[in-house]
Amino acid sequence: MKLETLINQLSDLGFALRNFSMEALPAEEAVKAHQLFRNFQSEIECLFRYADPVESIKGGSSVSDPGKSNQGMLGNAIQTPIGNIIGCSSLLKESELSLEQLEYVNAILASSNILMDLSRDIAGSAYHLQQHAHLEQGHQQGLSERMTPSTKITGRKQKFDLHPVWDDCLGEITLLEELILLFKRNCLEFIGEVKMHLQLENFEGIGFASHKIKNGLKMLHVTELLTIAEQMDHLSSTDKDLKYMKFLYHCFIDEYPLTEQAIDLEIVRMKKKQENDG
């Protein structure tokens, strides 16, 4: 039901109630009933015109302060007066009324029940919107939390420093890029080699591969991968714990793409800087 229709129906109901009360009730009771309805009508109009619950939910105020949600506001501000109308109308219905008066009372009751249902629907949808907004907020929060490690890709800060190698390259960015390519290839070869050695439980092979990769990692100052490779190298000559070795291998696999991405970003940044410096 559109708001305009609802407001029009409320006005119609107001006229009908006034006519009815003037005819059927003593003057004092008629004024009371009329006043009660007028208050209800103005509150409804005010709520719908100036405080669209959906909009206010979207605006976030109810999300940030659920205690003052539109659900509660609708419950108290709309449903209470509607309840009063239904109660008064029910009392009226039990009094001695003409057929015409009874029709009016039934019309008031029916309209009030519709309004009550409608207000419950609105309150319900407001509640669902609120819940949805909460979930959405939680989802966004969760996403941002899950994104945190990748900002360590970018996000969780990868520890490496290309500047010493760049200095060794005498500022030749193309050579640096070539070295980075070799570095990536070495890492991928290392991953493949270790996988094979793990299957064969060849700790000597793992030790050799780890020892070899360490130099490239040291060269580029890639701290995380270097730490893992050093542990693998050490483990291959000491404990020879296959389970722990597999764990370290998976750590390397997890860490490598983050490092790779971070290095690529750093290269782009360095190239831009070099272009800007002329």
Next chain:
Amino acid sequence: MTDNGKYQLLLAEDDELLASLLVYRLEKSGYAVHMVHDGKKVKEYLQEQTPDMIISDIMMPYFSGIELIDHVRNVLKLDVPVIILSSAGNEQNVLSAFDLGANDFISKPVSPSELVVRVERELKKR
């Protein structure tokens, strides 16, 4: 020495990443560098040519740096200077290399500038 008057260096290093960087810096410093990635290739090269200097890693496929020095000094009877590149923790190998006739060693990760200085120093001794 090459035809254009450059010192000829043999670089034996299986880590292409490091080798590429070292070749670049050595060539920039005016040396002619022949790069090989395993011990077998070193042997093949030495059968045909005699470089002015050998720069070699210790841990290499097929033929280690230690075996290479032994081959150069005791089989080929060459007096070319040999610089060993070695990772930390290979001290025993470094000592063995010196025993067999290595002239110098540089610990990895190798600083190209340091290598250039050491190469110059060894060649000046000749």
